[in-house]
Amino acid sequence: DDYQLGEFTDFMRKEMHEQPEAVHRALLGRLEERFATARLGGIGLDAHALRSVRRVKFLGCGSAYYAGQLGANLVEELARLPADAEPASEFRYRNPVVDPDTLYVAVSQSGETADTLAAVQELGRKGGRVIGVVNVVGSAIARECGSGVFLHAGPEVSVASTKAVTNMSVCFAMLALLLGRMRDLSVANGRRIVTALADLPARIAEVLAAEEEIAEAARRFGAARHMFFIGRVRGWPVAREGAQKLKEISYVHAEAYQAAELKHGPLALIDERMPSVVLVPDDDLLTKNIGTIEQIKARGGPVLAVSNAELPGGLADVVLRVPRTEPELDPILFAIPLQLFAYHLATHLGRDIDKPRNLAKSVTVE
Ligand code: AGP
Numbered sequence: 001d002d003y004q005l006g007e008f009t010d011f012m013r014k015e016m017h018e019q020p021e022a023v024h025r026a027l028l029g030r031l032e033e034r035f036a037t038a039r040l041g042g043i044g045l046d047a048h049a050l051r052s053v054r055r056v057k058f059l060g061c062g063s064a065y066y067a068g069q070l071g072a073n074l075v076e077e078l079a080r081l082p083a084d085a086e087p088a089s090e091f092r093y094r095n096p097v098v099d100p101d102t103l104y105v106a107v108s109q110s111g112e113t114a115d116t117l118a119a120v121q122e123l124g125r126k127g128g129r130v131i132g133v134v135n136v137v138g139s140a141i142a143r144e145c146g147s148g149v150f151l152h153a154g155p156e157v158s159v160a161s162t163k164a165v166t167n168m169s170v171c172f173a174m175l176a177l178l179l180g181r182m183r184d185l186s187v188a189n190g191r192r193i194v195t196a197l198a199d200l201p202a203r204i205a206e207v208l209a210a211e212e213e214i215a216e217a218a219r220r221f222g223a224a225r226h227m228f229f230i231g232r233v234r235g236w237p238v239a240r241e242g243a244q245k246l247k248e249i250s251y252v253h254a255e256a257y258q259a260a261e262l263k264h265g266p267l268a269l270i271d272e273r274m275p276s277v278v279l280v281p282d283d284d285l286l287t288k289n290i291g292t293i294e295q296i297k298a299r300g301g302p303v304l305a306v307s308n309a310e311l312p313g314g315l316a317d318v319v320l321r322v323p324r325t326e327p328e329l330d331p332i333l334f335a336i337p338l339q340l341f342a343y344h345l346a347t348h349l350g351r352d353i354d355k356p357r358n359l360a361k362s363v364t365v366e
Pocket residue numbers: 061062063064107108109110111112113116159160161162245248361362363
């Protein structure tokens with residue numbers, strides 16, 4: 001009840017601007033500089049138990065599921081453990097094989113999402129090892145899991161989740177770091193990630209400082225009725241989350257696609273009325289992503305590129321610059337301009353930002 005709007009006109013914008021502070025809180029006391037790892041005491045698993053993990057599966061709904069996908073990528077990259085994410089809403093209905101060597105991670109801002117809670121209960125019945133990554137202390141999912149990592153994002157009121165989703169990704173990076181440093185990840189690589197994580201709040205603040213430029217880009221695409229969000233590997237969960245944010249608050253139809261899948265069908269939809277937001281991190285897939293933009297442009301599709309690379313002049317219609325971090329953490333940072341983009345496009349269309357139609361903040365019924 002003490003959580004007020006203050007200088008802001010809606011909670012979504014306030015919560016986006018709280019992200020540097022929220023990420024700082026998520027990291028507080030959890031980065032272990034000396035051994036280049038993370039300290040996550042709440043997960044209740046000792047070194048032996050953590051070393052026995054052979055696979056990681058993230059379960060969540062909506063944005064928490066997309067964050068889980070980002071987390072699975074981080075676990076595979078940093079810990080070289082097979083990992084994936086599944087919508088918690090599907091899990092119990094497909095009679096899942098529950099594997100004792102898998103670490104299940106239930107992900108939820110509210111801790112009250114009925115489908116995620118039911119997935120945790122199903123795991124409990126079948127003897128799965130599950131930890132919670134949850135924001136609300138004392139919530140049903142936190143209690144049912146009994147151990148895990150709290151997000152420390154602070155209260156989140158806006159239906160469109162922003163700071164909680166960012167903190168999920170940050171917590172997954174720490175989990176991946178912890179698992180990685182017990183396996184193949186070197187001290188030097190661990191330190192690289194620790195330093196970049198500690199630096200994230202400042203980098204996020206830089207994105208937020210470019211808000212007006214992002215708002216301008218959003219207005220430029222304000223007439224679109226449909227949009228693609230295109231990402232590849234690390235960028236794919238970010239594209240899904242970007243599309244989700246836009247759909248929720250602007251009611252513009254947005255579809256996320258893996259870059260290389262475009263040519264297998266959806267390229268047929270590209271014309272001058274179908275803009276694409278393309279994620280172009282400066283990593284080993286840069287030239288592939290540039291090629292994707294060229295394919296879209298060749299069919300007359302407008303392109304907004306989100307990038308931390310030096311892109312060839314005139315490649316995209318608009319380029320939003322993202323600050324640099326370590327490539328593994330790019331997805332965390334790339335998600336921020338997409339939140340602002342959705343917010344400003346929805347504002348431009350006169351939508352009720354904090355109360356989008358047909359949606360509730362937490363879905364406590366099936
Ligand atoms: C996020 O913007 C959405 N409102 C929604 O997808 C949400 O992430 C989902 O319902 C899960 O909620 P939870 O994190 O509280 O479990």
